[in-house]
Amino acid sequence: MPEPSALRQRVTWALRRAEFAVQAIKEQGLRPLGLAVPHYSLLMAIHAEPGLAGAELARRLGVTPQAVASLVARLEQRGHLERRAHPRHGHVQELYLTEDGRELLRLADAVISQIEQQIGLELGDETTRLVALLERVIDLTADRSALPFGLPEGNEDRS
Amino acid sequence: MPEPSALRQRVTWALRRAEFAVQAIKEQGLRPLGLAVPHYSLLMAIHAEPGLAGAELARRLGVTPQAVASLVARLEQRGHLERRAHPRHGHVQELYLTEDGRELLRLADAVISQIEQQIGLELGDETTRLVALLERVIDLTADRSALPFGLPEGNEDRS
């Protein structure tokens, strides 16, 4: 018996709306740079771990390898990143940012940082608390869903 | 100059991951019912405001009318909801849940409620604080992005 009036009290609903709103504002800020949010995420992920393979990157971002492939193809075509053959694995292609890509990422990150700062300005000290609470939610769900999704944790081997 | 190690401190990044994790676990729980998350959201929205029109529903959920149309078509085909002609507007189609749809929603809501409760159990008193913080983030971004996105606030007239 779902109570309509109780909907706005739900954590997951607030979470969805907040994420939606933030995503929208990010996209709005990145548009002038000709960059979509997934592009930014991809560039940032490669920046965090240069030489990453496409499949590994897909796991980092929580999307399918094909989605990464299309993003990579587009960004490579624009000269923002380049694919090099793996020294040992002939089949694997390592991904690196070009200087142009790094410059673009700098601009994009300025936009994102500004949004971050604005939120930090609004929430003040409670920002860290919000992050901590979100992390607890993540840890809670991580147990039962076997979905790989994370940032550079302990540099697993990518020989 | 994006610092990779600083990524996990970012609010928006934690927000994205948390939303992703919750969405994944929801989808996992709803799968046995043959229901996707958007379907559930649609059913719940109609349950909250019976007789809603498709376009109005689209604004409630923050998606386009076409997306709603395809969802409605599918759910109507399965007999979960029905479309009736508006008494005055001949063109408008009011949406109502069938008994079958209500029963399905009951089951689906049990799944979602369980997830909610589990989060509430983990966070305890801080649950309300988390919701409050998320609401503040939403309000912050609502100013600059003119995207309609909300729940039944003050029952605007739908003559």
Added chain:
DNA sequence: GATCGCATATCAAACGCTTGACAGCATGTA
């Protein structure tokens, strides 16, 4: 050294959603 298992990358097809455009109905105004 040969074979099996695993991972990567790519292709093809299908799905869902968005954008853009159009027609129908109702209301408000000249």
Added chain:
DNA sequence: TACATGCTGTCAAGCGTTTGATATGCGATC
């Protein structure tokens, strides 16, 4: 009454993604 405007619903095209399947290359086991 006639017309303009706004909202609704639908069609068509395009984009991005997921799913499924296939081929290739590396490493481990026998």
